Amino acid sequence: MLARRVPAAGPVVGVVRDLPAHAGLDRAVALAGGLPGRGRVVVLVALGSAVHVSPDLLHALLERVRRARRACTVLASVPTADRDAGWTVPDLALAAGLGDEVLLDPWQDLADADAPASSLLHGRTLSATWRRAPTRVLVGAAATDAAQGHALTLPVLLGLLRPVPGAAAGDLAADLLRLVPPRLVVLDATWTSHGSSGSTRADPLPTATVVAGRDPVVVDLVGATLLGLDPAASTVTAGCLRAVGTPPRYTVDGDLRPFTGLRRPPEPLLRAAGGLAASAPALARLLAAAATPPGPDADPDDRVLRALRTVLTPLLADEADPVRTGLLTSVHGLAGAAATALTAWRTTVDKDSLARADVPLGLDEDDYDPADHEAVETEVRPWVELARALPTGDDGLGWRRVDGAVVFEVTRTVRAPYEQWVERVDVSEGISLMADYLGGRRVVRSRDEQGRPVHQAERNVYLPQPNYLALSGGVGVDVVKLQVVRRGPDAVALWWRTVASPNGSADLDDGVLEFSRVGPDRTRLSVAGRQRFTVPLLWQVIDLSRYPELHDALTTDAYRQFFTTTFDNLVARYEGRPFAIGRESADEPAGAGLSRLVDLAVSWLGGAGGGPDRSGDDEPAPPAARRAAAETDELGFRHFRGGGRGR
Amino acid sequence: MTGANGLVGSHVCTALVAAGHDVTALVRAGSTPPPGVASARVQLTSESLAPVLADVGALVHCAAVYAYDTDPDLLAHVALDGTRAVMDAAALAGVRRVVLTSSSVTCGSSSTPEPVDEDHHPGPEPAPAYFDVKVRQEELALRLGAELGVQVVVACPSVVLGGPVHRLGPSNALLARYLLDPTRSTYPGGCDVVAAEDVGTAHAVLLERGEPGRRYLVSGTSLTWRELHGLVAELAGVPGPGAEVGPQLSAAVATAAGWWARVSGTGSLLSAEEARTVGRFYWYRHDRLGALGWSPRPARETVAVALSWLLATDHLPRWVRESLRPLPEVHEARPLRPGPPPRAARATER
Numbered sequence: 002m003l004a005r006r007v008p009a010a011g012p013v014v015g016v017v018r019d020l021p022a023h024a025g026l027d028r029a030v031a032l033a034g035g036l037p038g039r040g041r042v043v044v045l046v047a048l049g050s051a052v053h054v055s056p057d058l059l060h061a062l063l064e065r066v067r068r069a070r071r072a073c074t075v076l077a078s079v080p081t082a083d084r085d086a087g088w089t090v091p092d093l094a095l096a097a098g099l100g101d102e103v104l105l106d107p108w109q110d111l112a113d114a115d116a117p118a119s120s121l122l123h124g125r126t127l128s129a130t131w132r133r134a135p136t137r138v139l140v141g142a143a144a145t146d147a148a149q150g151h152a153l154t155l156p157v158l159l160g161l162l163r164p165v166p167g168a169a170a171g172d173l174a175a176d177l178l179r180l181v182p183p184r185l186v187v188l189d190a191t192w193t194s195h196g197s198s199g200s201t202r203a204d205p206l207p208t209a210t211v212v213a214g215r216d217p218v219v220v221d222l223v224g225a226t227l228l229g230l231d232p233a234a235s236t237v238t239a240g241c242l243r244a245v246g247t248p249p250r251y252t253v254d255g256d257l258r259p260f261t262g263l264r265r266p267p268e269p270l271l272r273a274a275g276g277l278a279a280s281a282p283a284l285a286r287l288l289a290a291a292a293t294p295p296g297p298d299a300d301p302d303d304r305v306l307r308a309l310r311t312v313l314t315p316l317l318a319d320e321a322d323p324v325r326t327g328l329l330t331s332v333h334g335l336a337g338a339a340a341t342a343l344t345a346w347r348t349t350v351d352k353d354s355l356a357r358a359d360v361p362l363g364l365d366e367d368d369y370d371p372a373d374h375e376a377v378e379t380e381v382r383p384w385v386e387l388a389r390a391l392p393t394g395d396d397g398l399g400w401r402r403v404d405g406a407v408v409f410e411v412t413r414t415v416r417a418p419y420e421q422w423v424e425r426v427d428v429s430e431g432i433s434l435m436a437d438y439l440g441g442r443r444v445v446r447s448r449d450e451q452g453r454p455v456h457q458a459e460r461n462v463y464l465p466q467p468n469y470l471a472l473s474g475g476v477g478v479d480v481v482k483l484q485v486v487r488r489g490p491d492a493v494a495l496w497w498r499t500v501a502s503p504n505g506s507a508d509l510d511d512g513v514l515e516f517s518r519v520g521p522d523r524t525r526l527s528v529a530g531r532q533r534f535t536v537p538l539l540w541q542v543i544d545l546s547r548y549p550e551l552h553d554a555l556t557t558d559a560y561r562q563f564f565t566t567t568f569d570n571l572v573a574r575y576e577g578r579p580f581a582i583g584r585e586s587a588d589e590p591a592g593a594g595l596s597r598l599v600d601l602a603v604s605w606l607g608g609a610g611g612g613p614d615r616s617g618d619d620e621p622a623p624p625a626a627r628r629a630a631a632e633t634d635e636l637g638f639r640h641f642r643g644g645g646r647g648r
Numbered sequence: 649m650t651g652a653n654g655l656v657g658s659h660v661c662t663a664l665v666a667a668g669h670d671v672t673a674l675v676r677a678g679s680t681p682p683p684g685v686a687s688a689r690v691q692l693t694s695e696s697l698a699p700v701l702a703d704v705g706a707l708v709h710c711a712a713v714y715a716y717d718t719d720p721d722l723l724a725h726v727a728l729d730g731t732r733a734v735m736d737a738a739a740l741a742g743v744r745r746v747v748l749t750s751s752s753v754t755c756g757s758s759s760t761p762e763p764v765d766e767d768h769h770p771g772p773e774p775a776p777a778y779f780d781v782k783v784r785q786e787e788l789a790l791r792l793g794a795e796l797g798v799q800v801v802v803a804c805p806s807v808v809l810g811g812p813v814h815r816l817g818p819s820n821a822l823l824a825r826y827l828l829d830p831t832r833s834t835y836p837g838g839c840d841v842v843a844a845e846d847v848g849t850a851h852a853v854l855l856e857r858g859e860p861g862r863r864y865l866v867s868g869t870s871l872t873w874r875e876l877h878g879l880v881a882e883l884a885g886v887p888g889p890g891a892e893v894g895p896q897l898s899a900a901v902a903t904a905a906g907w908w909a910r911v912s913g914t915g916s917l918l919s920a921e922e923a924r925t926v927g928r929f930y931w932y933r934h935d936r937l938g939a940l941g942w943s944p945r946p947a948r949e950t951v952a953v954a955l956s957w958l959l960a961t962d963h964l965p966r967w968v969r970e971s972l973r974p975l976p977e978v979h980e981a982r983p984l985r986p987g988p989p990p991r992a993a994r995a996t997e998r
Contacts, residue, residue, distance in 0.1 A: 350967040397976060413976070416983040424989050436970075522983070566970050568979070569959065577987020578960065 012248055014214035014223050016255025022057035022191045022211070027065065029187065029213035032254050036065060037184040037215070040135030041072040045183070047157045048077035048104065050088055050293055051203040052144040052194045053097040058211065062140065062187065063102070074130055077104040078160025080152075082201055085290035086306070087299025107131065107161050114162070118444045119362035119458070120176045127162035132181055139183035139217055143190040143208065143224060147198035147266050147333070148274035148285060150234030153224040154186050154217045155241055166585060167359040167440060171240015176361055178217065178245050186220045188212040190227060195263045197270055197326060201292045202317050208260045218247050229259035234271065236278070243503075244361075267326060273334035281340030283356075288336070292317060348464050348471035352582035358440035358462040363481040363503050366458060371447065374456035374485045378496040381511045384408055384531040398561055403531070406509050407556060410529035411564040417575055419491070419518035425575045428493045429454040429486050431514040434574055436566035437464040439477065439583055449488075457484040459497070464582075466534060467559040475537040479504040492517035509533040526568055650674045650692070650734065651710030652682045655817060656749055656808055659848030660710055661685060667852040674700065674711075692730035697737035706745040706855055709734050709789075714817055716919035717906070720777040727785040735789060739796035746798055747855050748789045752806040752840065752865055752932050753779040761838065763870050763931035766804070766863045773928060776921035790861060801858035803851055805866040806932055809950050810844030811957025811982070818922070823954055824963055825918060826880050827972065832888025835873040835898060837927045842868030843950040846942075853942045862936070869947035870931035879951050885973025898923040952981040 015032025017025045030036065044062065046054040059075075066073045077090045090106040107128035114132065116122035131137060141154030149156075156170070158177045165173055190210035194203050210227060214220045218241050225232035233239040266274075278285040291309035299306075316329040347355050388410040391399035400409035415422070426434070433441060439462045446456040459482050465475035481501040487494045494515040499507060512530020519525045545552040573580035649664070651657035652673035661682055664671045673687040674697070681687030690696045692711065701707065713726045731748070738746055756770035770783060786802055793800030807819045816824060822839075826832070850866040858864060871879070877889035893901065902916075902923040909916035934944070944950075955978050959969055 350965075352966055395976065396973065413979055416980060417986065421986050425986060427990075561973055562970060565973065569969070572979075572984060573960070575987065576960065576985050582966070 011250030011252060012215040012219070013252045013254055014212060014216075014219050016210065016212050016223060016227070016253060016257065018210045018256050020209070020211075022055055022189075023061040025191065025209070025211035026058050026061040026187065026213070029211040030062075030065065030185065033185065033213040033215060036069055036071075036136075036138075038136035039071075041074065042066045042136045042138055043074045043076060043130055043134035044138045044140060045076045045078050045107070045131060045157060045161065046104070046140045047142040047154075047189075048090065048093045048097060048099070049080045049142075049200070050083050050086070050093060050096065050296065051201050052080075052142045052152065052199065053093065053099070054140050054142050054189045055191050056098045058187075058189045058191060059099065059102065059140070062138070071136075074134075075102060075104050076107045076128060076130060076161075078107065078157040080156070080160070080200065081164055081286060082289035082293045083296065085286065086293040086295050088293075088296030089298055092297050105130065108163065111162065114180065116176065116180050119364075119366060119442065120180060121165060121168050121172055121359060121361045122162075122176050122180055125162060125165060127177075127181070131161050134181075136185075137181065137183040138185045138187070140187045140189060141217075141220075141224075142194075143188060143192075143210075143228065144194040144199035145196060145228065145230070145264075145266050146200040146235070147270055148278040148289075149200075149236060150230045150266065150271055150275075151221075151225050151228050151232075151238075152200040152235070153221045153238075154188050155221050155235075155237045158183075158217070159237075165359060167357050169236065169240060169360070171236045171238075172244065172361050174237045175241045175244035178241060183217060184215060186214050186217040188220050188224045190224065190260075193228065193260060193263060195228075195265070197264075197266050197317070197329065198274075198292065201289055204264075206260070206263055208263070210260070212255075214251075216248055216251065218242060218245060219251050219253075222247070223253055223257065226257050227260055228263060228265070230265060234275070236275075267330065270326065270330045270333065273330050273337060277333045277337035277340065280337050280344060284336055284340055288313070288333070345471040349468050352437070352464070353584065355439065355464075355583045357583040357585055360440060360442060360460055360462060360479075360503075362442050362444055362458060363460045364458060364501055366444070366446070369458070369483060369500075371456060374446070374483055377483050377485045377498045378487065378513075381496055381498055381513065381530070384511065385410075385513050385529045388529040388531070396561055396565075398557070398564065400556070400560060406531050406533035407560070408531045409560055410527060411560065411568075412525060412527040413568045414519055414523050414525050415568075415572060415575075416522060417524050418522050419516070419524045422524040422575060423493055423516055425577075426516065426571055428495045428514060428516055429457060429484075431495045431571075432459055432461050432482070432484075432497065434567070434570050434580075435461075435463075436563050436570060437466065437468070437582060439463060453486070453488065455486050457486070458482070459484055460503075466563060467555070470537055470540070473537050473539045475540075476504055476506055476535075478502075478506045478510075478534060480507050480510050482510070505535055507532070507534050526571060528564060528567065649708035649710060650730075651712060651749070652685070652687075653679055654710060654712075654714075655810065655813070655819075655844050656805065656847050657710035658682060658812070659810070659844045660708055660749070660851040661848070663845075663848035663852040664708070664855070667856070669852075669855075672700070672704070692726070692733050694733045694736040694740065697733060698740045701737050701741035701743055704741060704743050706747070707734065707738050707743050708747045708749070708851055708855065710749040710851075712749065714778065714819075716776050716778060716818055716921040717916070718777070720781070723777055723781045724784075727781045728788055731785050731789050732792065735792040735796060735798060735800075738798050739792075744799060745801065745855065745860070746789070746793065747801045747803060747851055747858065748786070749851070750786045750789075750802050750804045750863070751779075751782045752804045752867060752930065754783045754786050754804055754863070755865060755932060757925070757928040757930045759928060761870075761872065761929050761931065763840070763867075763929075763933045765933045766865055766936055774924040776919075776925070778921070786863065793861065799860035801854045801860060802863040803847075803854050803858075803866050804863055804932075805847045805850070806840035806842050806868065806930065808844050808847050809841050809954035811954065811960070812985070813957045813961050813963065816961075816963045818919075820954060820958060820963075822876070823880055823951070823958055826877050826889070827884060827886065827958075827964060827968060832877070832881065832886070832890045833893045834877045834889035834891075835926045836892055836894060837925075837929050838870060838872040839876065839930045840867045840870045840932050841876065841947055841950055842866060843945050843953060845953075846944045846950075850937060850942050853937070853940050857940045864937045864940075865932045865934050866937060866942075867932035867934045868944035868950060870929075871947060872929075876947075876951070879948060880955070883948070883952050883955055883975055883978050885975065886971070893926070895923065895926045898926040949981070952978045956981040 015029040017029040110129045111126035112129035114122040114127045141157045144152045146152045192205040193208045196204040222232045316325045393399035397412040441461040443459040445454040463478040465471045480499045482497040484497040496513045499510040517525045570580045652661045671685045674690045688700045755768045881888045902918045902920045905918045906916045
């Protein structure tokens with residue numbers, strides 16, 4: 002587990018205003034304690050079509066590094082929307098006036114992140130240059146953002162690796178902070194791209210400010226304050242605050258008054274776009290790409306983006322027009338509402354189309370030692386004994402309420418010999434085999450002599466339970482558990498106790514999954530436990546406890562359905578059949594289905610996307626000719642796009 | 649035997665092996681042979697079959713196309729040309745006995761709830777092409793047997809329920825159809841259901857003790873459609889059955905089901921041909937086979953086993969499977985088939 006280094010005296014964040022970029026940077030970095038470390042410096046800079054580090058500030062930083070006689074490498078973090086819109090690092094560098102600098106694309110040297118098992122980055126790749134850097138410096142540029150409120154330094158880290166399907170940006174940024182933290186962070190606010198979404202549509206406001214510090218979370222807190230925005234409006238910042246936090250002590254040296262004249266995203270747009278980003282990340286990504294002017298190497302045949310640009314570009318053209326802004330808000334709001342409704346539909350009748358979730362473990366392993374795992378059985382057993390004493394119905398389910406929690410046991414006997422069963426169904430995986438499991442992370446903390454898990458920590462994400470709660474705003478279950486596995490000659494059991502619920506979906510979720518021998522050719526499956534889940538607001542208002550018969554019937558039905566499917570999943574695992582719900586999120590702007598849908602709509606509307614091309618080109622070149630111009634002409638000369646020396 | 653990969657054939661194969669016979673499964677090129685028995689890839693032509701039938705004492709001919717609203721020429725080709733090829737090859741190779749898997753529909757049906765026996769024949773009632781082809785197949789096999797000096801015993805199973813369910817045939821589709829029907833409707837008339845495992849055992853009995861030239865109904869329990877659907881509902885934990893849908897409305901439903909099947913690219917659960925059989929009683933007596941010592945299991949157990957197999961497939965959409973509340977006897981109805989042991993995949997570790 003990587004620890005965050007905290008200077009004994011507390012770090013200083015320097016805020017320097019109203020100085021030229023060169024002087025501002027020097028002073029801010031000096032306030033922050035100067036250039037840290039020794040050896041090569043790797044600088045990760047924000048480089049987007051709308052927002053990028055200013056050439057003056059970058060030159061000043063590189064000059065400072067060179068004066069310290071240290072080698073330097075510059076990596077360019079390109080926002081996903083720009084990559085989706087066809088921008089490359091050389092094109093962006095040229096457009097940003099950084100063509101004379103060598104800017105490397107982090108995606109060109111991806112290597113194993115070598116991250117711990119509890120991390121989202123485990124098994125994934127990120128820029129090897131950044132990973133191995135002796136000293137890392139992060140430079141962000143200030144901008145507003147329609148969905149996140151602001152985009153400062155933390156989102157720049159996300160450019161170090163390819164998008165991780167199913168993962169929340171905040172979780173990813175937090176894991177990057179833990180694994181490959183920068184030692185110096187600079188926020189370039191010499192200019193701030195403001196408006197509804199300064200991060201995708203450049204609208205520079207001179208703000209003449211440089212912020213520097215050791216901790217990007219604190220720097221972004223300061224930056225958000227300067228923009229007059231709620232820091233936690235950004236899910237990236239909120240995720241890092243939650244998972245990593247800030248140093249226990251720090252000092253801000255400088256003027257924190259918000260910038261004057263800065264236009265912020267209207268609150269309704271922020272809610273609508275933020276809601277869309279949360280409910281339909283793929284669609285939000287597509288809209289962001291469509292809101293971004295296309296790069297020189299953009300695919301001219303992308304009818305989807307062209308069609309969407311036809312709709313979005315006029316709405317983004319004049320922010321002073323409240324009608325356009327209202328329409329833009331409506332587009333996001335309607336899309337978000339449709340996506341939410343679609344998700345609710347899929348949760349109930351089309352679970353195989355849901356995107357699976359990828360999450361970090363969600364707890365600090367150093368907070369729990371083997372004794373905590375051993376104690377799980379002791380703590381949970383009294384409830385399990387109570388559950389096992391309950392009368393059961395013909396379906397093998399028995400339950401009752403205790404202090405608002407459901408104490409239950411459910412069993413099934415299968416016609417499978419016990420030895421064959423435990424060979425094929427690993428009880429230590431049992432939670433991930435349950436019904437409606439969307440994803441999670443399991444970390445084995447100790448094993449027995451035969452290499453079988455004994456102590457585990459696990460995070461599980463499930464669909465809302467019961468599923469129909471999704472129709473009334475119910476959120477999925479997200480719980481983190483400590484576990485211990487017990488093995489005997491005639492039974493194996495996985496005991497768990499929930500220690501955290503990152504989304505507040507559960508107060509209690511403790512129990513045991515057991516496989517036990519029943520004669521020569523049968524195995525008994527049982528799950529017992531105690532659960533108390535958070536009920537959506539609508540159902541809190543209804544308060545089913547006032548209707549005990551209905552409440553009990555719904556509870557019985559919910560448990561019966563969930564565990565019937567759970568046992569069916571275990572049987573499917575035994576028989577080697579697929580059973581998991583969901584699909585791996587496709588790493589593409591919108592997925593084939595959505596592209597086909599938009600393509601269909603474009604065709605049906607008579608090629609609406611083929612109207613005036615507002616991408617910035619004077620004339621849309623025929624696709625073949627444009628591609629040919631980038632390759633080989635009739636004389637056999639191969640043409641390469643010039644400008645910049647970035648790879 | 650032929651057709652060892654089918655629902656009936658797989659159980660025939662198992663029963664023959666259990667009875668101590670040395671079984672070779674004849675399969676089509678490209679098919680996966682059944683595990684645990686010898687196999688040979690053949691085509692249903694006498695030239696392809698004759699060489700592999702040398703030193704074979706008996707042949708069980710299960711291979712067939714069991715489908716409705718299918719090209720009648722295809723049905724006829726497999727049933728008639730294939731049977732002719734089998735009989736010719738058997739005669740050439742000196743095979744002593746052939747057991748032909750026919751169908752109970754060759755004994756016709758009744759307009760009243762009275763079971764019929766082997767001496768009954770189809771009347772003028774509407775019948776799908778499949779029924780006609782099976783009648784012709786039986787007649788052909790018995791005639792050729794007499795001509796060629798090969799003993800032919802005909803097995804006539806009724807609605808065979810059970811698994812494993814790879815392709816959803818018309819028989820198991822009867823259960824799936826009810827579970828997919830939101831109205832939980834039923835039909836007038838009835839059918840006879842028999843367990844696939846019992847049909848397999850019946851073939852073994854007929855191979856050993858069946859009288860040449862005779863037909864044997866392999867039937868289980870005769871039920872009205874309402875009784876069958878009620879059994880399915882009870883075992884699956886769903887409501888119903890509700891209203892009774894007559895022949896005209898069944899035909900309309902079949903048309904709609906066919907349209908939806910074309911739109912969705914799935915198979916139709918109710919064909920127009922099947923709809924025409926609504927209202928008749930396809931009830932049978934198995935006294936003749938019973939006299940040889942064979943007896944079927946109860947209908948409840950038959951349906952429970954079939955449901956258990958059906959729930960282990962994707963023939964029912966996930967949301968339908970998850971809406972069911974099967975009784976414990978469904979879960980315990982069949983022994984589980986273990987998959988391969990997993991490779992040792994270690995979870996992520998610190």
